Amino acid sequence: MAAPAPPLARPVTPSATTYSNRSQVRRNTLLGWSFILPNFAGFALLTLVPVVATFGIAFTKWNAYSTPEFTGLDNFTRLVQDDNFRVALFNTVYYTVGHVPLTMAASLLLALALNRKLRGVAFFRTAAFFPYITSIVAVAVVWNMLYNPTQGPINQFLLSLGFEDPPGWTSDPSWAMPAVILTGVWKDMGYYMILFLAGLQTIPPELHEAAKVDGANAFQRFRNVTLPCLRPTTFFVLIMLTIGSFKVFDLIVVMTDGGPGRSTLVLSQLIYREGIVNGRFGYSSAVALALFLLVLVVTVAQYARNKRLEA
Amino acid sequence: MKRRTLHALAATTAASLLLAGCGGGSEAAQNEPFDPDEPVTLTVSVWNLAGTPEFQALFDAYQEARPNVTIEPVDILADDYPTKVTTMLAGGDSTDVIAVKSLMDYSKFSTAGQLQDVTELAEGAGDLGGLDAYEQDGTYFALPYRQDFWVNYYNKGIFDAVGEEYPADLTWDEYVDLAQRITEKAAAAGIEPAEGTKTYGTFTQPWRSAVGAIAAAQTGGDQLGSDGYEFFAPYYERALQLQESGATLDYSTATTQQITYRTMFTTGQAAMVPMGTWFTSALLQSQAAGETDVEWGIAPMPQPEAGGETVTFGGPTAFAVNRNAEHSGAARDFLEWAAGEEGAKAVAATGILPALQTQEIKDAYLSLEGIPTDDLTREALAPDEVALEMPVGPTTAQVEQVLTEEHQLIMTGSASVDETLENMAERVENEVG
Numbered sequence: 001m002a003a004p005a006p007p008l009a010r011p012v013t014p015s016a017t018t019y020s021n022r023s024q025v026r027r028n029t030l031l032g033w034s035f036i037l038p039n040f041a042g043f044a045l046l047t048l049v050p051v052v053a054t055f056g057i058a059f060t061k062w063n064a065y066s067t068p069e070f071t072g073l074d075n076f077t078r079l080v081q082d083d084n085f086r087v088a089l090f091n092t093v094y095y096t097v098g099h100v101p102l103t104m105a106a107s108l109l110l111a112l113a114l115n116r117k118l119r120g121v122a123f124f125r126t127a128a129f130f131p132y133i134t135s136i137v138a139v140a141v142v143w144n145m146l147y148n149p150t151q152g153p154i155n156q157f158l159l160s161l162g163f164e165d166p167p168g169w170t171s172d173p174s175w176a177m178p179a180v181i182l183t184g185v186w187k188d189m190g191y192y193m194i195l196f197l198a199g200l201q202t203i204p205p206e207l208h209e210a211a212k213v214d215g216a217n218a219f220q221r222f223r224n225v226t227l228p229c230l231r232p233t234t235f236f237v238l239i240m241l242t243i244g245s246f247k248v249f250d251l252i253v254v255m256t257d258g259g260p261g262r263s264t265l266v267l268s269q270l271i272y273r274e275g276i277v278n279g280r281f282g283y284s285s286a287v288a289l290a291l292f293l294l295v296l297v298v299t300v301a302q303y304a305r306n307k308r309l310e311a
Numbered sequence: 312m313k314r315r316t317l318h319a320l321a322a323t324t325a326a327s328l329l330l331a332g333c334g335g336g337s338e339a340a341q342n343e344p345f346d347p348d349e350p351v352t353l354t355v356s357v358w359n360l361a362g363t364p365e366f367q368a369l370f371d372a373y374q375e376a377r378p379n380v381t382i383e384p385v386d387i388l389a390d391d392y393p394t395k396v397t398t399m400l401a402g403g404d405s406t407d408v409i410a411v412k413s414l415m416d417y418s419k420f421s422t423a424g425q426l427q428d429v430t431e432l433a434e435g436a437g438d439l440g441g442l443d444a445y446e447q448d449g450t451y452f453a454l455p456y457r458q459d460f461w462v463n464y465y466n467k468g469i470f471d472a473v474g475e476e477y478p479a480d481l482t483w484d485e486y487v488d489l490a491q492r493i494t495e496k497a498a499a500a501g502i503e504p505a506e507g508t509k510t511y512g513t514f515t516q517p518w519r520s521a522v523g524a525i526a527a528a529q530t531g532g533d534q535l536g537s538d539g540y541e542f543f544a545p546y547y548e549r550a551l552q553l554q555e556s557g558a559t560l561d562y563s564t565a566t567t568q569q570i571t572y573r574t575m576f577t578t579g580q581a582a583m584v585p586m587g588t589w590f591t592s593a594l595l596q597s598q599a600a601g602e603t604d605v606e607w608g609i610a611p612m613p614q615p616e617a618g619g620e621t622v623t624f625g626g627p628t629a630f631a632v633n634r635n636a637e638h639s640g641a642a643r644d645f646l647e648w649a650a651g652e653e654g655a656k657a658v659a660a661t662g663i664l665p666a667l668q669t670q671e672i673k674d675a676y677l678s679l680e681g682i683p684t685d686d687l688t689r690e691a692l693a694p695d696e697v698a699l700e701m702p703v704g705p706t707t708a709q710v711e712q713v714l715t716e717e718h719q720l721i722m723t724g725s726a727s728v729d730e731t732l733e734n735m736a737e738r739v740e741n742e743v744g
Contacts, residue, residue, distance in 0.1 A: 063423070064397070064398075064401040065400075065401050065423040065424070065425070066423075082742070083738070083741065083742060084742065141569065144567040144568070144569070145567060145568055147567060148563070148564055148567045148568055149563050149564070149567075150561065150563070150564055151564060151568075152567070168563065168723065169567075170567055171562070171563030171566065171567060171723045172723060172725060173720065173723070173725045174725075258716075259716065259719045260716075260719040260720055260723045260725055261716045261717065261719050261720040261725065261726075262716050273712070276394055276397075277393075277394065277708070278708055278709065279397065279419065
């Protein structure tokens with residue numbers, strides 16, 4: 001944050017050096033703080049305080065009107081027995097397990113395909129990025145129409161290919177989650193493609209040339225040159241995707257709202273429902289803590305694994 | 312000097328935050344008299360002001376009757392209304408009058424002590440439809456100004472074209488047969504409302520209430536699940552029968568394409584649409600805007616058996632006074648006025664049924680331009696019994712969530728009716744409370 005004093009300002013005498021340096025450092029520190037203050041104040045007030053408060057509220061009974069009443073571990077006992085929590089936890093993991101690898105594969109493939117000199121590459125890169133900046137509500141409405149079991153283009157296409165009993169997608173409990181995952185992949189892959197593209201361009205072409213000279217074929221070069229060089233990017237993408245998938249909310253709410261039945265009910269939705277809708281902020285915070293722990297454990301595990309691979 | 316100012320500022324901020332948080336007690340404010348000469352700006356929270364004409368009609372008429380009052384509506388998105396108002400009230404907001412959209416919200420706000428006691432006004436009010444629903448241990452915290460119930464809207468043009476009689480005194484089985492017959496006949500006669508569309512005999516709105524609430528009203532079943540949910544079974548079976556035979560647009564298509572009853576009816580794609588009486592207001596608006604030329608009528612809801620009483624379901628909508636209201640006197644006056652005769656007339660003029668239904672007001676309603684005046688419509692607007700859509704209690708919201716989830720499973724054909732109803736009862740027993 002605080003930049004070191006510029007070398008030009010170094011005065012002659014040792015005592016003056018300390019004094020001048022110190023005041024310079026102090027000034028720079030204050031300057032640095034003043035730059036981040038507006039952002040930090042907003043972050044602290046709207047994110048940090050509520051997040052920290054969650055840890056306390058989770059042990060109380062509170063409906064936003066009353067004074068919170070300390071209830072010890074009641075909320076957590078209830079959490080363990082709550083069928084809705086079990087369903088939501090399973091669905092959240094299901095979404096993550098489907099969404100993370102598929103998005104990584106799709107965005108890496110896109111990046112590889114668009115990381116070459118061909119005519120109109122800028123256009124195709126933009127096209128691939130477009131879903132990411134499209135409004136989620138528009139995405140949900142249009143995909144829901146595509147998924148329509150009887151009149152939707154997807155099933156019409158499947159029928160014309162000879163599938164006799166195409167899936168019901170968002171109106172079938174066992175297909176709703178795959179349908180949402182597919183939409184999520186389509187929406188997110190453009191963003192991660194950009195990250196992979198940036199990563200690909202840092203790979204020195206000499207490495208590929210050397211591998212070529214040694215007689216490596218395209219696949220061998222991909223496995224032994226591209227992938228290892230991309231590791232930092234891959235790791236970053238993996239972390240971002242995992243966290244993003246665990247806290248998925250908007251896509252689910254506008255596409256299925258957790259339905260049909262509870263087939264796409266996820267944890268963040270349960271948090272919203274219990275807290276904002278039912279006014280049980282204590283229990284809702286307990287669910288939020290569970291989600292926090294889940295994300296924390298998975299992320300720490302991924303870091304540990306990355307460290308091992310790096311060593 | 313500077314530091315002192317800062318401290319003072321901080322102290323003031325903290326104090327005002329505290330005050331706002333506590334909201335301040337306003338027991339005294341409840342007795343604040345209404346001074347007809349002092350200019351007052353009354354704030355009223357409403358949903359979707361542009362699409363809910365009775366609000367503006369009420370405000371205009373009230374301001375005419377009380378020239379010293381200026382009403383300032385607080386317009387809130389309809390879908391966010393319950394959440395937004397909950398947040399406002401919890402934060403000590405001082406909006407004077409709160410329009411209470413559902414009984415579930417009413418129960419939430421009143422048990423949290425956010426509304427002023429208006430028992431005095433309720434006792435002085437006339438015969439208000441749905442007033443009982445607001446009673447809590449002899450106390451009232453809101454006054455209804457509007458009372459809706461479900462009827463069967465039908466498209467006279469389609470009935471004439473296929474040569475069927477208008478749907479008077481139907482039983483549910485006759486209704487299913489009729490819908491299927493109309494669908495077949497319309498297809499045979501090649502009636503196409505628009506290129507590539509089809510005329511359905513009826514349209515079942517995907518809402519849970521379209522099946523569950525009417526079942527409870529007509530069988531006397533308890534939707535909070537005290538005796539299981541078997542009473543839903545025949546109603547779900549008929550709903551599925553309609554959809555499987557193609558006599559209504561299927562649930563999955565209606566939800567994934569977000570097709571509304573309004574579109575289905577005003578474009579002539581459905582010959583019948585069971586719906587709440589608020590639909591009349593929407594139809595009148597569409598007609599006035601030249602968006603539809605459907606000639607329509609209103610019939611009573613189909614009944615389980617012929618010759619019995621006409622039973623349907625519905626619910627009142629009310630205004631309440633915020634406990635932290637800035638102008639309690641004017642707010643209470645507005646409540647009383649809106650529920651009274653003048654308010655009822657203003658509401659009726661927009662095609663919405665007011666809670667106060669004297670003969671005079673009914674006549675005014677039926678003489679509106681565009682409202683069908685045939686005998687069947689008159690009969691439909693005077694049901695023998697209007698049951699509440701959903702019993703109100705501390706567990707209502709949770710039960711509703713479970714019932715809605717299981718409703719989706721039945722309507723998408725994902726699980727059998729009997730099995731799902733058993734699950735419903737089991738889940739309500741285990742999860743609610």
